[in-house]
Amino acid sequence: DAKTTQPPSMDCAEGRAANLPCNHSTISGNEYVYWYRQIHSQGPQYIIHGLKNNETNEMASLIITEDRKSSTLILPHATLRDTAVYYCIVPGNAGGTSYGKLTFGQGTILTVHP
Amino acid sequence: EPEVTQTPSHQVTQMGQEVILRCVPISNHLYFYWYRQILGQKVEFLVSFYNNEISEKSEIFDDQFSVERPDGSNFTLKIRSTKLEDSAMYFCASSEHQFSNQPQHFGDGTRLSIL
Numbered sequence: 001d002a003k004t005t006q007p008p009s010m011d012c013a014e015g016r017a018a019n020l021p022c023n024h025s026t027i028s029g030n031e032y033v034y035w036y037r038q039i040h041s042q043g044p045q046y047i048i049h050g051l052k053n054n055e056t057n058e059m060a061s062l063i064i065t066e067d068r069k070s071s072t073l074i075l076p077h078a079t080l081r082d083t084a085v086y087y088c089i090v091p092g093n094a095g096g097t098s099y100g101k102l103t104f105g106q107g108t109i110l111t112v113h114p
Numbered sequence: 115e116p117e118v119t120q121t122p123s124h125q126v127t128q129m130g131q132e133v134i135l136r137c138v139p140i141s142n143h144l145y146f147y148w149y150r151q152i153l154g155q156k157v158e159f160l161v162s163f164y165n166n167e168i169s170e171k172s173e174i175f176d177d178q179f180s181v182e183r184p185d186g187s188n189f190t191l192k193i194r195s196t197k198l199e200d201s202a203m204y205f206c207a208s209s210e211h212q213f214s215n216q217p218q219h220f221g222d223g224t225r226l227s228i229l
Contacts, residue, residue: 032215043118043205043220044157051215100145100209101170102218104157 004088009109012082018075020108022088025069033064034091034102035073037084044087044104047073078112085109116140118221120206126227127196135191135224137206146189147207147218148181150174157205163189193226201228 005023012018024033035047048055048062050071055062061074075082087107091100119138127133139146148160162169163181180192189208193200203225207218 034217038157041151041203041223043207043222046217046219049215049217100218101147101159101162101172102149102157102207103159106156 004090004105006086006088006105006108008106009111012075012078012110012112014080014112014114015077018073018078018082018110018112020073020075020086020088020110021070022073023070024088024090027068027090029068031090033062033068033071034089035060035062036087036089036102036104037082038087038107039081039084044102045084047086078110080112080114083110083112118206118208118219120204120221120224122224123222124225124227126229129198129228130195133193133196133226135193135204135206135226137189137191137208137221138187139189139206139208140210140219141187143208143210143219145169145209145211145218146181146183147209148191149205149207149220150202151205151223152199152202160191196226196228198228201226 032049032051034049036044038044048060050062050064064071085107089102121136146163149157151157159172161171161175178194182190203223205220205223207220209216209218
């Protein structure tokens with residue numbers, strides 16, 4: 001799995017955009033970038049994933065740099081319920097030795113405050 | 115929206131006893147996974163399962179652990195003789211296809227407490 005680096009913690013004001021960065025400089029050409037979050041020991045929740053193009057869904061946007069060595073998860077209007085640990089993960093390429101296990105790092109603790 | 119369900123939400127077991135954790139993956143998903151998270155630590159991969167076979171397992175998944183899909187809907191994790199260090203949250207996940215472009219969806223976990 002490609003190694004990812006995330007800041008240990010970030011703060012955001014309620015209603016503002018939260019921009020969570022992730023570095024994945026060793027990513028290979030066909031590996032996806034995934035974002036999950038975990039709210040207080042609940043199961044990890046899938047947020048979004050992408051390969052090359054920017055992606056948007058009802059939860060968030062994912063901006064991937066052109067060289068694919070970093071990405072940013074954007075929560076456009078953060079709420080108190082978005083307080084969680086956010087994980088950026090680049091899983092192994094299925095078809096090789098990995099069948100898709102996710103390797104969780106420490107993630108970024110996002111605290112949304114009023 | 116379909117979701118992965120896990121039962122029980124909390125299991126308390128005496129050390130040395132067998133425990134079975136149950137999961138119902140999303141119905142059209144073909145790949146199944148177990149992870150665990152010891153309190154205060156990272157989520158760790160245990161095992162992946164496809165077509166009634168283990169696809170990959172971690173070093174944690176030793177002979178005390180086994181997985182089974184006993185019927186068309188359930189996916190179980192058995193710990194044969196529990197140890198104190200097996201106390202953790204256990205998460206089941208499933209994905210529709212082999213992973214590279216298909217997300218895994220997680221259940222809310224079973225908290226296993228070994229006394």
